[in-house]
Amino acid sequence: MTDWNPRMTVLTVTPNPSLDRTYEIPVLGRGSVLRADGDRVDPGGKGVNVSRAVAAAGHRTVAVLPLGGPEGALLAQLLGDLGVEVTGVPVRGSTRVNISLAESDGTLTKINAAGPDLDGDESRVLVDTIAAEAHRHRASWLVCCGSLPRGLDDQWYATLVARARSAGVRVALDTSGPPLRAALAARPDVVKPNADELAEAVGCPLATVGDAVKAAEDLRTAGAGAVLASLGATGQLLVDAGGAYFATAPVASVRSDVGAGDASLAGFLAAGGARAEALVSAVAHGAAAVQLPGSQMPSPDDVRPEAVTLAAHVPLDLPLSHNVNGAVR
Ligand SMILES: O=P(O)(O)OC[C@@]1(O)O[C@H](CO)[C@@H](O)[C@@H]1O
Numbered sequence: 606m607t608d609w610n611p612r613m614t615v616l617t618v619t620p621n622p623s624l625d626r627t628y629e630i631p632v633l634g635r636g637s638v639l640r641a642d643g644d645r646v647d648p649g650g651k652g653v654n655v656s657r658a659v660a661a662a663g664h665r666t667v668a669v670l671p672l673g674g675p676e677g678a679l680l681a682q683l684l685g686d687l688g689v690e691v692t693g694v695p696v697r698g699s700t701r702v703n704i705s706l707a708e709s710d711g712t713l714t715k716i717n718a719a720g721p722d723l724d725g726d727e728s729r730v731l732v733d734t735i736a737a738e739a740h741r742h743r744a745s746w747l748v749c750c751g752s753l754p755r756g757l758d759d760q761w762y763a764t765l766v767a768r769a770r771s772a773g774v775r776v777a778l779d780t781s782g783p784p785l786r787a788a789l790a791a792r793p794d795v796v797k798p799n800a801d802e803l804a805e806a807v808g809c810p811l812a813t814v815g816d817a818v819k820a821a822e823d824l825r826t827a828g829a830g831a832v833l834a835s836l837g838a839t840g841q842l843l844v845d846a847g848g849a850y851f852a853t854a855p856v857a858s859v860r861s862d863v864g865a866g867d868a869s870l871a872g873f874l875a876a877g878g879a880r881a882e883a884l885v886s887a888v889a890h891g892a893a894a895v896q897l898p899g900s901q902m903p904s905p906d907d908v909r910p911e912a913v914t915l916a917a918h919v920p921l922d923l924p925l926s927h928n929v930n931g932a933v934r
Pocket residue numbers: 621623625648649650651654703717750751752753863864865866867900
């Protein structure tokens with residue numbers, strides 16, 4: 606297990622959290638009644654998962670999230686059971702339920718619901734709560750993650766990142782599309798796209814690791830301090846002020862890649878949030894997560910940094926491999 610900074614408090618923000626229900630089925634037959642071999646429900650949403658991975662390693666984290674309806678109450682209870690401190694902002698709409706259909710050949714079909722529609726007051730209370738919690742807990746990192754629910758505009762993360770940065774709090778951001786682009790100018794310390802999100806952010810497809818390096822440099826030019834990119838089975842890439850680093854880890858079999866990127870980000874921050882040693886920790890956490898069911902986060906016993914290979918040179922010509930879903934996540 607990586608060296609954790611014992612004084613570190615990671616405050617996560619998940620504006621559109623979820624209950625993640627996973628059904629394990631032999632094969633997905635459209636239009637038929639399917640019987641699940643197994644099912645599980647996990648607390649979900651990207652920031653929630655980062656908090657779970659941080660808590661699983663026995664360290665301090667607080668998850669700030671809007672909570673609504675019986676689903677919101679269950680989400681808070683599940684997080685409490687896992688030892689994650691929650692600061693919930695009550696909202697009128699119900700917390701969403703996202704569904705994963707995991708086939709035995711590794712194919713995963715995911716349905717993410719839209720989630721509640723936050724009104725202006727709920728949005729303001731959420732931002733003020735985040736600021737108050739960051740101050741109260743002397744947060745070392747503010748980790749802003751996931752899609753925005755209806756009612757929060759594309760500038761929402763940008764405003765939050767700027768506010769945190771001016772208060773001296775380091776910010777990690779994992780989102781995509783217009784909210785990511787809008788927030789770059791607020792200079793987040795690190796952004797964590799997967800390959801598809803990186804390609805979307807720069808507006809062109811990525812075929813090789815070299816293309817990903819170039820795209821990451823473009824995001825840095827636009828304002829990101831560092832770019833931690835998860836490139837699916839190909840490996841992970843870190844581009845920061847010191848240069849570019851690339852690392853891989855062996856994976857015996859992929860059970861579910863849901864939340865693997867979130868586990869990686871938790872591992873990255875835990876190991877200091879900068880340079881090659883943090884990348885090694887990110888890769889070790891991501892490799893552990895894909896071998897676990899649903900969006901289960903790895904415990905320290907699952908994480909094997911000694912199995913990670915840090916490349917002496919970034920393999921610029923290496924093609925990006927696609928998973929069975931056709932995505933590079
Ligand atoms: O709809 P978003 O916010 O983009 O993603 C939500 C989600 O797919 O992300 C997590 C995995 O990273 C899951 O726990 C959750 O269901």
